[in-house]
Amino acid sequence: MALRTPPSWQQNASHPAENDRLSTQGFWRTTGVMKNTDLAVTANGTPNMSVNVAAGWAAIVGNYTTNMGTYQCYNDGVTNVLIAPADPSNPRIDLVCMTVSDSYYTGSLNQVAFNVVTGVPSVTPAVPATPTNSIVLARVAVGAGAVSITSGNITDVRVVATTPIEVDLSSVETAIFMQAY
Numbered sequence: 001m002a003l004r005t006p007p008s009w010q011q012n013a014s015h016p017a018e019n020d021r022l023s024t025q026g027f028w029r030t031t032g033v034m035k036n037t038d039l040a041v042t043a044n045g046t047p048n049m050s051v052n053v054a055a056g057w058a059a060i061v062g063n064y065t066t067n068m069g070t071y072q073c074y075n076d077g078v079t080n081v082l083i084a085p086a087d088p089s090n091p092r093i094d095l096v097c098m099t100v101s102d103s104y105y106t107g108s109l110n111q112v113a114f115n116v117v118t119g120v121p122s123v124t125p126a127v128p129a130t131p132t133n134s135i136v137l138a139r140v141a142v143g144a145g146a147v148s149i150t151s152g153n154i155t156d157v158r159v160v161a162t163t164p165i166e167v168d169l170s171s172v173e174t175a176i177f178m179q180a181y
Helices: 017-024 169-180
Strands: 041-043 050-053 056-061 070-075 079-082 092-102 110-117 134-142 154-156
Touching: 017 070, 041 134, 041 154, 050 092, 050 134, 056 092, 056 134, 070 092, 070 110, 079 110
Parallel strands: none
Antiparallel strands: 041 050, 050 079, 056 070, 092 110, 092 134, 134 154
16 A cells, blocks of 8 residues: 555645545445435336436445545436336346446546446346446336336435534534524
8 A cells, every 4th residue: 555645635736536536535435325315216207218316416435446435426407317118028127326437447438427227127137236336326127018117116225325424414504504694
């Protein structure tokens, strides 16, 4: 293990973004949403093979390799995400995910995106694997021959990111706001 120098935020120094992500990992220890209302997945209406992802924040601990740190991701409005057409004979389980791509580690993209991992149709479908650098927001049961996704097909699997800070940050934010006015 090597000492990282210069440290993050040192005056007149240049450092990789990875140092900042490692610093924020001290605040966000695990992958998850910031609040229990963030990035909720809901049905888009029938007949429709898509879902909506609500606005909100997520912390995604990078896992392409060790010591990537935590990516902080934000969706500023409802985003519609398409679900692939159903298999005519067998059901499947899909995952709705938020995934960070970082070309420093792999590929050519530098972005965060919503994606659907389409499961394998089967008489007894299995949950597909979670992609690297991702948070799973919901599981979607896609029935054989389905033409729409309803709220009953969506299972919320979001978790709230853990932090070592033993204070409700929303109350701190409110107190600071109240002092300012």
